[in-house]
Amino acid sequence: MVTADGTGGAGAGRAEEFQDLRPLLFSIAYRILGSVSEAEDAVQETWLRYEASTAEPASPKAFLSATVTRIAIDVLRSARVRREEYVGPWFPEPLLDDPYTDPERAAELADSVSMAALLLLERLSPLERAVFVLREVFGFGFPEVAAAVGRSEAACRQLAVRARRHMSAGRPRFEADRADRERLAGRFLEAFREGDLDGLTELLAADVQLVTDAGGKAPRWGDRFVGLADVAEVLARLRTLFPRIDATVEAHEVNGRPGAIFRDRDGKVINTWSLDILDGRIQTIRTVTNPDKLGHVGPVADIWAAFREANRDAGTEPARTRPSSAG
Template identity: 75%
Template sequence: MSISTSARAEEFQELRPLLFSIAYRILGSVTEAEDTVQDTWLRYMASATVPTSTKAFLSALVTRASIDVLRSARVRREEYIGPWFPEPLLSDPYQDPERSAELADSVSMAALLLLERLSPLERAVFVLREVFGFGFPEIANSVGRSEAACRQLAVRARRHMDLARPRFEADQKEREELAARFFDALRDGDVESLRELLAADVQMVGDAGGKAPALARSVIGAENVARLLAAVFPTVTRIAHMEPHLVNGQPGAILRDRDGNVAGTMVLDVLGGRIQMIRSVVNPDKLSHLGPLADPWALTREIKQARQEDSGSKGE
């Protein structure tokens, strides 16, 4: 029994959101995940196999392809300039009400960075088992290991993740309200309000990859972070626009220039009613999937010039 091309295409399109979500969590890259899903489609169309479960078959294909890509990507990440963060994801295309908590937790920047500590096989097994609820027979087929070996990989991966797994507050509305207050304080340059919203040991880290100016690679402490943000962002928000948006399931914003082009993203980790971490991504290579890109160097020059003019006018 064969399957028509149109039937295969229809089945694939139905499963595409799941395949992308698996690939993104393994790879931490939107563009690489999209390429891997496309490669999975080509392999599926070239295959003579008539699977008993199309979901299991395609999930196995995309997982194997993702593991291969991750192994080669790790070499590039070791040579990366400055802090490395996953490519920002604005919305997860795969929705499953029964696993909504696992899906939301696993796509956060903090969780994806923890996954980076695992081996490619551990990462794939953890994603399939803990996030998507696959059975061990399916996982074994996907990664080319025995069920016993996969169970061991799952235990090891879970142990690593549980040691430092991020814990976010469940109330999305509270986090979004705190983020709104944060961005208001940014715009106003209100040091006191910023300080009140930040955890004492808050960290602000930027991923520019040597491809764009970074506000700061790493700043630690509420006082330091509040003063730096208050000094810079009132000018930034006059020249550019901070568009509030969920980023990797967490409160955040997209920074756009005057023409609406994407200049960067910012995401906030919130716990205990305070912002624990501020992560920004301004490397244009990681932003192209979000739309037309701003010129980060030109935007930075404009901001610096405006700050100099502000300083000059205050001194008169």
């Protein structure tokens, strides 16, 4: 039998199986790689291998999960070299929506996709990271994990122990109640929109941090600001500049946490924020301004032109405004 798109019945069945599992495959790859674009490429390569395979796997889920994991491990090994040479702080590409859901593992899935957790995963070796993601996040059994990473079950158990130890030592803490997080983030973003600096400041933790991933490709005043006074000053400066380019602030979940997307007057993306909230205060603001990491969010603004326009009347310039030296 040949289907309407020219594929045989078996091929159509495989395509349907693959599409059903695609959200899971992407979610595995993203947590291993920390990159939306690389995860999508890994998923596409997984399909090509599945389509070309003549063997009929006993479990398409196990086969496809193992395939995407192996591809992601190989990509991560080469990506780690590039990340060591990255200009300034490196963050994962912001993820607006995780396509995979599992009510039985909702807590693990939500925590594992946060910026803070993904940065902890960066400290693990590629094999440790893959084992942790498959076992601790998605609940795969050790036989499946072993098959996916090409190691014995005993070796995978040891990798899992090491990975759990590293992750537990730096495990991020977040506000437990999602509704509370969202309410506080809403107040914070509204205060920013209205230029209510007192309102902004009262929502910041005393040791709050604002950290920027610009990758040498966007203007900045610095990579990292720590403490209430310094972060409040940066936010006040941004609040002064943004109206000059008619920028808007769109509340949006980013990596499973409250956040925002900033857009210029044409609706193009300037940057994203991801907010860590604990004890009723903003603990960390992670902002991604590197345009290479924002293409999947939407059309990207010319951030250099936007900041030149914003600063034209202000008479100020962000530090290191030359693209070759900014971080």
